[in-house]
Amino acid sequence: MRHINIPIFIPHLGCPNDCVFCNQKTISGHCNYDKSGVREQIERALETVEKDALVQIAFFGGSFTGIERDEMIYLLSLAKEYIDAGKINSLRLSTRPDYIDENILDILEKYGVKAVELGIQSISDKVLLASNRGHTSEASVRAMKLISERGFELVGQMMIGLPGSGIEDELETARVICECGAKAARIYPTVVFYDTKLCEMAQRGEYTPLTLDDAIERSFRVKSVFVDNGVECIRVGLQSAENLSDASKVYAGDYHDAVGELVDCEIYYSKIAEYIRINSLEDKIRGKNIVIHAPFGEVSKIVGHKKKNKLRLQDEYNVKNIKVIEKKNILRYNIYIDLENE
Numbered sequence: 001m002r003h004i005n006i007p008i009f010i011p012h013l014g015c016p017n018d019c020v021f022c023n024q025k026t027i028s029g030h031c032n033y034d035k036s037g038v039r040e041q042i043e044r045a046l047e048t049v050e051k052d053a054l055v056q057i058a059f060f061g062g063s064f065t066g067i068e069r070d071e072m073i074y075l076l077s078l079a080k081e082y083i084d085a086g087k088i089n090s091l092r093l094s095t096r097p098d099y100i101d102e103n104i105l106d107i108l109e110k111y112g113v114k115a116v117e118l119g120i121q122s123i124s125d126k127v128l129l130a131s132n133r134g135h136t137s138e139a140s141v142r143a144m145k146l147i148s149e150r151g152f153e154l155v156g157q158m159m160i161g162l163p164g165s166g167i168e169d170e171l172e173t174a175r176v177i178c179e180c181g182a183k184a185a186r187i188y189p190t191v192v193f194y195d196t197k198l199c200e201m202a203q204r205g206e207y208t209p210l211t212l213d214d215a216i217e218r219s220f221r222v223k224s225v226f227v228d229n230g231v232e233c234i235r236v237g238l239q240s241a242e243n244l245s246d247a248s249k250v251y252a253g254d255y256h257d258a259v260g261e262l263v264d265c266e267i268y269y270s271k272i273a274e275y276i277r278i279n280s281l282e283d284k285i286r287g288k289n290i291v292i293h294a295p296f297g298e299v300s301k302i303v304g305h306k307k308k309n310k311l312r313l314q315d316e317y318n319v320k321n322i323k324v325i326e327k328k329n330i331l332r333y334n335i336y337i338d339l340e341n342e
């Protein structure tokens, strides 16, 4: 069944925290959030929703459970009307680990929240401190476990390339998110917005922004942890609507939507290499034409950007020619290889 989110962006206007990467405070002055317009936004979105889709109203953008309590209840009650009327199925929201406790979860449960997306960012205390995140990894683990144990769908959001963070910290973050029962994850390579502490750090030379290649390589390795643990990776990189900003506001790391596709190309190449190694195909495919059987809709990722994966296969394994055939019964991130009949 198709899953559709009706996203309602709630900027955390009164957020007392000061994460170095956050641009919410600088954009809040020209953010068009208007509480009275939320109903109309939902109604408009519902007009375009296909029948039989699984529909959720999704409160994204800030730390939903940290906004003023009356405001939160108002928005939850409004959304619940649509569940009660059978127009949507449930609610999802994003928040911070230190804004989760039993009492908050009682409220969320009462109003039909099914999925809680938690901004973990990093499981390393050193990275959380350097990012001025304002909580420890212990708070993150506690909140993740509480959400999972209470039967909500946990989505772990994490960042790549925060100050002081290396690939080992990021792999560990992904592993802990899996261990804490996450059903899904989002990976955000760090974007450096103007008018943030992170931008000042970069301008002073105290922080080196990720290059696009770094962002892809590290996101690929982190996403592989989620794929191998059966945790769905909903997205890599900010959506243009999600950063509530535009490219002119970005000092470094303006990764376009294609970053997710490029990461998937790397995942498929690693799956192809693994298949060849496990099945000892190195000698059998040398100088031959091969057929890669692929999941439906994934051919371009297997071929790679500008045919990168095909070229690598020819270069590294001396394969003569590569044909990719899609099949409906192959699961995502799975492939198998045959020799082509000559």
Ligand code: SF4
Pocket: 012, 015, 016, 017, 018, 019, 022, 023, 024, 062, 063, 096
């Ligand atoms: S990223 Fe940090 S500073 Fe920005 S709204 Fe969220 S908690 Fe507040």
